[in-house]
Amino acid sequence: MNSNVATLNKMQTLIVIGNGMVGHHCVEQLIERGALEHYRLHVFSEEPMRAYDRVHLSEYFSGRDAESLALSDASLYQTPGVTLHLGVPVLEIDRVRRQVVTSQGCVTYDKLVLATGSYPFVPPIEGAEGESRLVYRTLEDLDAIRAAAVNARRGVVVGGGLLGLEAANALKSLGLEAHVVEFAPRLMPVQLDDLGGQALKAQIERLGVGVHLSRATQSISAGEQYRYRMNFANDEFLETDLIVFSAGIRAQDALARLCALEIGPRGGVVIDDTCLSCDPNIYAIGECASWNGSLFGLVAPGYQMARSVAARLCNEVAEPFTGADMSTKLKLLGVDVGSIGDAHGNTPGARSYQFIDETSASYRRLVVDASGKHVLGAVLVGDNSYYDTLLQYMQNGIALPAEPASLILPSTEGAPSLGPGALPESATVCSCHNVTKGSICSAIDGGCTDLGQLKSQTKACTGCGGCAGLLKQVFEHELIARGVSVDKSLCEHFAYTRQELYALVRVEGIITFDELLAKHGRGHTGCDVCKPAVGSILASCWNQPIMDTSLVPLQDTNDTFMANMQKNGTYSVVPRIPGGEITADKLIAIGVVAKKYDLYTKITGGQRIDLFGAQLHQLPDIWAELIAAGFETGHAYGKSTRTVKSCVGSTWCRYGVQDSVQMALTLEDRYKGLRSPHKLKFAVSGCTRECAEAQSKDVGVIATEKGWNLYVCGNGGMRPRHAELFATDLDDSTLIRYIDRFLMFYIRTADKLQRTSVWRESLEGGLDYLKDVVIHDSLGLGFELESQMQLVVNRYECEWANALKDPEKLKRFRTFVNDQRPDPDIHFVQERGQRRPIMAAELHLIPVIEEIA
């Protein structure tokens, strides 16, 4: 009892003010290092939401919600001994009483950590207020930008630095015409040199973002064409509907100033190498701290300070903070930008190598020391694939090769690359969490053979994510070095990848699963992984009816019965409605069927009609009636072409420039029945207003005055991805030729169940490579891919029509093979005028039949 009291009395109170990325990392580190044995921990946050990922803030506009940006599970802050005060700003620090004052009362502290971060600097400009004075830092700021964008056409960002360009990206993803206004004569003046800035400007302008350099906004007045007018010197001006300021950050040091802590020359709480302020009980970390007169506006140095303070508070040996490497690698507006070390070559005696490619607006600069032996810094615009290697050269002082310029020249054969094997054990792989190659190796030696496991164990690649490529390389290299083969087998029956099996099927002309298994597999049966995968490959290659005897057992549940199984074991039925165009008679026919079989009816996202609640034995009757009315199967059950969505196009629409419906019909008719590694969605829009949402599809076609623009590899769903512009102003036949090649190349090279979007992201060489293959026929495959597609097209047959002709195939469509009754366990209730499956909680509504044992 007494000892308990003694323990309690020994507990001290530790307060962290600020729950941004750095404050959160400090809390994580404290808990991990056992701080809760000595401290009660209170965390105060001004923002109403727990720490979130500010590095990826612009993804909030491209579909990520606030919760998925959160840095940890809510459970971390429910750890006993930790109290998170969200939406509770600290008003004052009383250093004499050692108390923090909030609107909800005072809390006494023993130790205090300031992690209050920074705030956006808005220069005092006459007329800047409301929607002409937005900022870009918190989720609340983003909500305000989104609200302002609702009726806006154009948006301007003031500030062409890293955050400014992020903000411009955000405006662009909100559908605005975006402009960047920068005071300095180049973009990203801190990280880039003149030529780098020029290359970046050229690339960004190609993306349709306006760049205005050497412009100082003097005032903001009412606009004529747009809401506001920004007035520059010499009577120049730019009109816009909203203005976001991103002209730099200032340390959020108001609390520190109020309690008279020492403040640095450029703001920020002055700290020593242990992150201690002038008060021995108060630490400061992250962007609110000033070390040696400098502020650090990146996440990695903030994390470094957080780790150091956490270690010190837990009486561990702490690494002092002695400045940080400000090297950074980013994708801004889709353009790679990298800056390493002394990017400007300011070190005395420094010399540079430069590479300029004006056609692609790429630029690279390598800065070496006077001896020419070591890397001091680098600038990269347009291609960050050089970054990891150059950073390792600099950080680890690795001696340069005889021809240092080769490190930034376009990769040709023989160019020396610094493989993961060449890195010393001390090389930092993940700078956010300070994970070295050595600690990765020891995790592997400890039995870790899975990349996901490695990440959660070492935390590598869980900060900014920039080291993902390098981490994977090191991981696979080390596994191989230890004699562990990286297993890419499909399953226990096939020691091949899907791509390899596809090649075997093609080359050897294999048409059945049994033949493939006998020649290249193990066992006699296969499993639910390899059977559908092989079934899909066979269908992609030879397109024989999936209900043929040898193919039936391969099909996944939905393909077997050519309908989509729902949660209660009933099916939904989707007839094909090409391009979403349908006559009144056909609508009536669907209505008649739905009514007769009492099917729940819903319009799908792909402009079709889904009929739910059919039992297995009803499917042939339903399809006989639909086929008699002129319908075909819609393949909604298959990993195959689904729909080609379209707008009405030039036929009806005053804006339409091409007949989008006709093109949708042509495409749907051509590719219907095409089976592929995953489902395929298409859309055709009749003008640039894009009402058919083609840019969210695997294949998107948008009409232009001169023809068609082709977009590829878009996706909606769980992880939305904008389709990329692939080719412009195509005529009909070229468009179809490109789509033929694109789809067959995807089918040939994708992994199983890999959508085009994911395939594209993992495709080495990226979009340019894909263009080379499809447009320039760099592999000489064009004709082959086209004829393979033509075979599939020629062999098309409606699977349901085929099955209905064959009594043998219909045998399976019986709920019970020895009894006519329907499944007595399927029950429906009425809701909103239709029936739906009964829920478990409603089961008491039906009489219980005594179970016969």
Add this chain to the structure above:
Amino acid sequence: MSQSDTQRACSSSSRVNPDAWQAVCSQEDLVRNSGVVVWLDGAQVALFYLPAAEGKTLYAVDNHDPQSGANVIGRGLIGSIKGDLVVASPLYKQHFRLEDGSCLEYPQQRLRVWPVRLNAGQVEVAVA
């Protein structure tokens, strides 16, 4: 049906009381390497027929999927995992061993199994 088929299908059912066998459907009703379902006095029995298998060629397991509560096991995909013949439930894809109905992923889920045999062109299930 060949003589050897009958013997193989029967072999493991030899200890069943001869009166317990009940004909449920004809062999013609079976689908090779796949499943069909029969109604058996209120129970739903899924029959899986693997004519090329080395051991037993016919299995009878409960059609009721304990995870979804729907009667769908007979529509699952047959496979072999680490030497066991299994059926994958079509809704949530968990696997059940055809031999004893046990579940690979969730030990608490188990399907009832019945002795089953082919006899003179008929499929017979033993009802205890």
